[in-house]
Amino acid sequence: MIQNLTEHDREHLQEALGKSGQKVTPQREAVFTVLLAERDHPTVDEVFQRAREVMPGVSLATVYNCLETFVGCGLVRQVNHERESTRYCPNLAPHAHFRDKETGRVHDIELPPEVIKSLRSILPPGFDSEVIEISFHGRAQAKDSPAN
Amino acid sequence: MIQNLTEHDREHLQEALGKSGQKVTPQREAVFTVLLAERDHPTVDEVFQRAREVMPGVSLATVYNCLETFVGCGLVRQVNHERESTRYCPNLAPHAHFRDKETGRVHDIELPPEVIKSLRSILPPGFDSEVIEISFHGRAQAKDSPAN
DNA sequence: GTGAGATTTTGAATCATTCTAAGTACCAAC
DNA sequence: GTTGGTACTTAGAATGATTCAAAATCTCAC
Secondary structure, three states: OOOOOOHHHHHHHHHHHHHOOOOOOHHHHHHHHHHHHOOOOOEHHHHHHHHHHHOOOOOHHHHHHHHHHHHHOOOOEEOOOOOOOOEEEOOOOOEEEEEEOOOOOEEEEEOOHHHHHHHHOOOOOOEEEEEEEEEEEEEEOOOOOOOO | OOOOOOHHHHHHHHHHHHHOOOOOOHHHHHHHHHHHHOOOOOEHHHHHHHHHHHOOOOOHHHHHHHHHHHHHOOOOEEOOOOOOOOEEEOOOOOEEEEEEOOOOOEEEEEOOHHHHHHHHOOOOOOEEEEEEEEEEEEEEOOOOOOOO
16 A cells, blocks of 8 residues: 655655755655555656555656656656667676766776675675676766777 | 778687577577677667668667677676666665566665775766766575665 | 646657568588 | 678657647637
């Protein structure tokens, strides 16, 4: 069952939206409620299904809009950041990727073994990871692609 | 300009394909050549455009097939691993994600500040990152979602 | 209450990717 | 050298997530 927002959460929503000049609407409340109710990293479609339980008339487009708005004002995070076309690289050495916001270019960043180790060490017992994907997003002033 | 494969690269291709009972074909050679020629993490469509310069008749479907084959036999790596629907989470504390291969579930993994620091430290000078995305892929025997 | 601007809705459009069915190439056995 | 099998490629249709466009609705300041 999806509970109503607590006073505190409602204020949080209000404040975050307000800061960027946007309003609290029933739809936004519904979507936010859904996100807080079950923190299982739902897809848009899952959010949509659940939101309809609370507000039967909401549309899928609105759910997309709300989520975009929330991401924009820092209320929620996108897990598959900037879903774009899949990219391929023939560099098989362990490395991270850095996507330059400005150019869209992706650079390889060498990944020293001790960093990999420290990453693995944060996994709780019972979690066994074969693949670690790391990607940075930001700006690079570098002239040329580094390590490749 | 896209050069032909070196002897060495051709052998590499041959061996990797052979291991999984697959053949070297002109199309696969062309696609592999393209991948090695410019290591800029191209999208499928970019690979397709470039492959056509080398082999005008090649089809998009074949490029998809070749890339899938290469990933399967470990010749290349996919940058946007498992492109799926975008997911959302309201956990704003810095954390990594762990996707369980079996269930498809995504778990939050707490990210200690020192690990973040060590990650930032691998960026070459001139690279300034605002967002770091980390995702593990593997198996979890845990009963329940941990830190959330 | 009116009007401007923001928000929502529906349905169409787009884009990456996958699927399907038919065609082609190659190799082995005869 | 023909036959058959298997892997591979092709074109185009189908799918699925997401975005867009235009009309309808809401909200708030006045």
